[in-house]
Amino acid sequence: MSEKMRSIFEKYERSPDQLIPILQEVQREYGYVSPESVKMISRYLRVTENQIYGVSSFYAQFRFTPPGRHSIKVCLGTACHVRGGATLLEMLERELDIKCGQTTADRRFDLDRVACLGCCALSPVVQIDKEISSRMTVTKLSELLKKYE
Amino acid sequence: MNKLKKKITLAKGKWEELQDNKDPVIYVGAASCGRAAGALELVDEIERYISENKVNARVIQVGCIGPCYLEPLVDIKMPGQPRISYSNVNTKVLGHILKSHLLEGQPFARASIGNFSRETFMDIPPLFEHPMLKPQVRIVLRNCGIIDPEEIDHYLATDGYQGFMNALKMTPEDVIGAVRQAGLRGRGGAGFPTFKKWTVCRNSPGEQKYLICNADEGDPGAFMNRSLIESDPHAVLEGMLIAGYAIGASKGIVYIRAEYPLAIERLKKAIAQMKEYGLLGNNILGSRFSFDIKIKEGAGAFVCGEETALIASIEGKRGMPRSRPPFPAISGLFGCPTIINNVETLGTLPNILRNGAEWYTRFGKEGNRGTKTFSLVGKIRRSGLIEVQLGTTLREIIFDIGGGVQKNFKAIQTGGPSGGCLSEEFLDLPVDYESLASAGSIMGSGGLIVMDEDTCVVDVAKYFLDFTQKESCGKCIPCRVGTKHMVEILERITHGEGNPEDLMTLRNLGDTIKKGALCGLGQTAPNPVLTTLRYFRNEYLEHIKDGRCRAVVCKDLIEYRVIKEKCTGCQSCVRVCPTGAISGPRSEPHNLDPTKCIKCRSCYEICRFDAIAGDAIVIRTAEKRS
Structure with a gap:
């Protein structure tokens, strides 16, 4: 077992209710939940792999493929929707030539939607990595993308 | 108890020093919303400025005071002057503000929206006379944007943990009685009387009981809980202590969305401070009450805001609700009696216990006591976080506080995705649990989305x-x-x-x-x-x-047109069009080929903001189909 995984396990009790916090930490550490890590978690918590996939696929947070270099999250909360969030997502899908939930072939961007970032008064907003950009337009967004390699 | 009293005296001294400051203090509204508007760049800029000009000033990051449409907000408090608030600050304006106010002691009135005193100061009106703030009654949000959320001393100095200390002097039954007398109802949406839930849990047999703070604010368009936790985390945690004491729980859990990293960070810091001050652990303040608080991060599932789904999620399972009964108050987390209260309900408790139940009943109306926070967003002039008495009408909220709608008002959605969309005839409806239900909507957790004629x-x-x-x-x-x-x-x-x-x-x-x-x-x-x-x-x-969408929203029912008389032929739209649908030589009106147009809005935006052409491209509802 890798050193990293061992140090993650050390922080959590061997109890099934620790499954989600462990998955979250694995994702924080590796960027995604790999089949190997599922096997290791299964052995550690004594929970079947099926159960782990059942739980992890239920929650929107977990991903099972390696992430791209930058993550784009388009907020599609109500306020953002009313002010044109969906148009931004469509534009990104077109410009990056991927669908929402996918990664570009050059692994430059991940494209996802998010239910609400809680910055509704500044809508529509788009989050790239940790940066939230407010009052977005199609034009501003396509300029913004150039900042990320 | 005595140890804490000493800390409170110290904290009050510190707070007074800040109010009676000898050196300038600069407050920056740096909750998530402020940060999205660029607050952190301003903090850097301010710090650079004061070190460059060798000014002995302190910079404090505070939470959100509410008027998000004015973000980012920067306040400056010079010695001997009231704190003065500046709105929509960007790095350029900031330079003027700092030069004039910080270096020359002259408030930069042009960019200011108000001062924190009760009187007009050098032509700057009192902030709380601002039309958005004046009609509000700030009980839960009393500290938001005013104190440093990462300083327990600020909270203590503003009578924090006083409510909890009062509760400790009462029996748990009396605490429940006070909440009953106050008439507090669950602020998560359903409005179930808080005392009833508590009584059931208190009377359920069981060694171990749990108190869960539901901070899984998943409603799109709602951010009241995020803002409260980011701006005043101790208020929520104090509420958890009071609730835990009342129901006899020894373990508290905050279940919070992972999408709120700043709120999680602030909670973690606040919990560590509570431990340091002896407000968590065994025999708190020398009493027989022991309590501990843990944070559980949600993993992105809206349904986990539902009580039984939330419990399943904490237990490490798929967050699926189960049928009730048994209710969680009898059999909840790990089969133990569990109370789940919303962030705002908990944030209200310290105020009730501090000022008395009778005081709380002065707000709101019979059966709907107290205040409610709302996030007022959508097509509204003054959007942001507000707190009003229950029973305030929608008209007062939208037009007095929110300053009205940009175009013509069409509808307001209360209660997020679970609520209803109310038309103009309901504007005089009082916002209380029953009135909203009678109109087919719900109170919900408090998202208010305003729509105008441009919304379909x-x-x-x-x-x-x-x-x-x-x-x-x-x-x-x-x-x-x-x-x-x-x-x-x-x-x-x-x-x-x-x-x-x-x-x-x-x-x-x-x-x-x-x-x-x-x-x-x-x-x-x-x-x-x-x-x-x-x-x-x-x-x-x-x-x-x-086949007509009067709001010009539904894509299949609209079309883009170039108005030939207005088009100057500047070619901006030709350059941005991703499908080559627009063509035309320079300086001549362009053509837009509707068969190639994918209605992506690029040309519309560029034309609207372009000083040369402007408004030459319009979106309109398509011709009636035969």
């Missing part, structure tokens, strides 16, 4: 239902299959392919789902569709019969 209600209803459909856990058939079917019908209508029978089908499906679904998510999911069908039937019919 059919599109909004589809949006909400699409959201709940995607978030449905899939356990019960009415919700899983019913909502899907409804979305498909709405999809057809917005594409202009609906037929008149669809409206009847939608209503029948909606009624069935409301009656048959297992949990609150499904039972309320049809509300947006049912209310819009009731109050905006004509718009549905226009989509179906005329």
Whole structure:
């Protein structure tokens, strides 16, 4: 077992209710939940792999493929929707030539939607990595993308 | 207890020093919303400026005071002057403000929105006389944007933890009695009397009881809880202590969305401070009450805001609701009696225990006591976080506090995706649990989304239902299959392919789902569709019969046009068009080929903001189909 995984396990009790916090930490550490890590978690918590996939696929947070270099999250909360969030997502899908939930072939961007970032008064907003950009337009967004390699 | 009293005396001294400051203090509103507007760059800029000019000033990051449309907000308090608030600050304006106010002691009146005293100071009016703030009654939000959320001393100095100390002097039954007398109802949406839930849990047998703070604020368009936790985390944690004491719990859990990293960070810091001050652990303040608080991060599932789903999620399972009874107050987390209270309910408790139940009943009205926070967003002039007495009318909220709508008012959605869309005739409806329910909507957790004539209600209803459909856990058939079917019908209508029978089908499906679904998510999911069908039937019919979307939103029913008289032929739109639909030589009106146009809005935006052409491209509803 890798050193990293061992140090993650050390922080959590061997109890099934620790499954989600462990998955979250694995994702924080590796960027995604790999089949190997599922096997290791299964052995550690004594929970079947099926159960782990059942739980992890239920929650929107977990991903099972390696992430791209930058993550784009388009907020599609109500306020953002009313002010044109969906148009931004469509534009990104077109410009990056991927669908929402996918990664570009050059692994430059991940494209996802998010239910609400809680910055509704500044809508529509788009989050790239940790940066939230407010009052977005199609034009501003396509300029913004150039900042990320 | 004595140890804490000493700390309080020290904290009060520190706080007074800050109010009676000898050196300038600069406050920056740096909650998530402020940060999205660029607050952190301003903090860097301010720090650079004061070190460059060798000014001995302190910079404090505070939470959100509410008027998000004015973000980012920067306040400057010079010695001997009141704290003065500046709005919509950017790095350029900041330079002027700092030079004039910080270096020359002259407030930069042009960019200021108010001062923190009760009187006008050098032509700057009192901040709390601002039309957005004046009608509000700030009880839960009393500290937001004013104190440093990462300083327990600031909270203590503003009478923090006083309510908890009062509670410790009472029996748990008396605490429940006080909450009953105050008439507090759950602020998570359903409005169930808090004392009733507590009494059941208090009387349930069991060694171990749990108190859970529900901070899984998943409603799109709602950010009250995020803002409260980011701006005043100790208020919520103090509420947890009071609730834990009342129900006899020794373990508290905050279940919070992972999408709120700043709120999580602030909670973690606040919990560490509580431990340091002896406010958590065994025999707190020398009493027999022991309590500990842990944080559990949600993993992105809206349904986990439902009590039993939330419990399943903490237990490490799929977050699916189960049928009740048994209610969590009797058998909840790990089978133990569990109380789940919303962030705002908990944030209200310290105020009730500090000022007395009788004091709280002065706010609101019979059966709906106290205040409620709302996030006021959408097509409104002054958007942000507000707190008003229950019973305030929608008109007062939208027009007095919110400053009205940019264009003509069309509708307001209360209660997020579970709520209803109310038309103009409901503007004088008092906002209380029963009145909203009678109109077919709900209070919900407090998202208020205002729509104007540019918002298509059919599109909004589809949006909400699409959201709940995607978030449905899939356990019960009415919700899983019913909502899907409804979305498909709405999809057809917005594409202009609906037929008149669809409206009847939608209503029948909606009624069935409301009656048959297992949990609150499904039972309320049809509300947006049912209310819009009731109050905006004509718009549905226009989509179906005329293929017309009067708000010019539904893509299949609109078209883009170039107004030849206005077009200067500047070629800006030609450059941005991704499909080459616009053509034309320079300096001559351009042509827009509707067969190539994908309605991506690029040309519209560039034309609107371009000083040369301006407004030459319009979006309008398509010609009536034959």
